[in-house]
Amino acid sequence: MKIENHILSDDDVDTRYVDCPKRGGAITGPDTIIIHYTGGSTAEATADYFYSSNVQASAHLVIDRNSPLIFQLVPFDTVAWHAGRSSYTFADGSERSGFNQYSIGIELDTAGPLVKTGSGYLAWFGKSYQAEETFFGTHQHQTEPGYWHAFTEGQIGCLLEVCRLLLVTYPIKYVLGHDDISPRRKIDPGPAFPMEQFRKHLLDLDRNQDGSELASEQSGRVTAPGLNVRSGPSVRHTAVADPLQYNQAVTILEEREGWYRIRASIELECWVSSRHVELRREV
Ligand SMILES: [Zn+2]
Structure with missing residues (x-):
């Protein structure tokens, strides 16, 4: 994955640039995602x-939920119209409003809140989803739990890869949700997005670029459909999650006699046969 002239491209992820006219001038920084x-x-x-x-809205990226596909609508050095009225008080007490000027906006393709019906889980636009696609949890600004369309591991992995690249390309210091900066107007990305873990993971990776053990991590991609994920480096070890999908991005943490210990998502570390993982060069 690379960024050239503020446009994202990748050999494996289908990245499509759509030149969206809804944009502002030069971005400041950007220092926030x-x-x-x-x-x-x-x-x-x-x-x-x-x-x-005709709606006055855009974003820099839209990341597909079900396949390695990213749309880019606005170059990263240009303001996109994704945040709207927005403000935030940072940990050091400084305040900011008008986040479009300083931030890269990334949209994750999901349906949002779902309503449980007799036969499924219904989105506001009428499409129904099955239970395994849902997340049940309470929004940080709400009191009652509810159903949400779940993000996929592939999608979050794709987001992580993009954000790592943005971190080394631009002076990014903050990752915030739309619901953090517009808490009375917006509920996205909501409780189904693991914000705390994601933020910690990104910042840990960033810190480790200075040469600790994680600096030797390599990224790879699954080259077989349905790759088993195990608790240890042999076929005798039990499966710890659903098999990985073809072309899924993984991070390789350790190698041992034909097996890799990998991170498949921010929540899943496991062992896989190294025969079915292709190494990729780091960005
Ligand atoms: Zn939003």
Whole structure:
């Protein structure tokens, strides 16, 4: 994955640049990444909406939920219209408003809040989802738990790869949710997004670029459909999660006699046969 002239590209992830006219001037920094969900049916529908609707809204990226596919609508050095009225008080007490000027906006393709019905879980636009696609939890600004369309491991892995690259390319210091900077207007990305873990993971990676053990991590991709993930480096070890998908991005932490200990997502570390993982050069 690389950024050239403020445009993202990758050999494996399908990155499509759509030159969206809804944009401002030169961005300041950028020093912040703002995470959103689309609340729509597909990433392509959202990208098309940003591109062609009359609504004064856009974003830098839209990351697909079900396949390695990213739409970019605005170059990273240019203001996109994703944050709207927004303000935040940072840990050091400094305040900021108008986040579009300083931030890269990344939209994750999910349907948002879901309502449980007799046959499934219904999105606001009428599409129904199955239980295994849902997340049940309480939003930080709400008191009652509810159902949300879950993000996928592949999608979060893709986001992580993008954010790592943004961190080394731009002076990024903060990762915030839209619901952090517009708490009375917005509920995205909501409780289904593991913000604390994601933020910690990104900052840990950043810190480790200075040469501790994680600096030797390599990234790779799964080259077989349904790669088993095990608790240890042999076929006798039990499966610890669902098999990995073809082309899924992983981080290799350790190698031992034909096996890799990998991080497949921010929540999953496990062992896989090294025969079915292809190493990639780091960015
Ligand atoms: Zn948003």
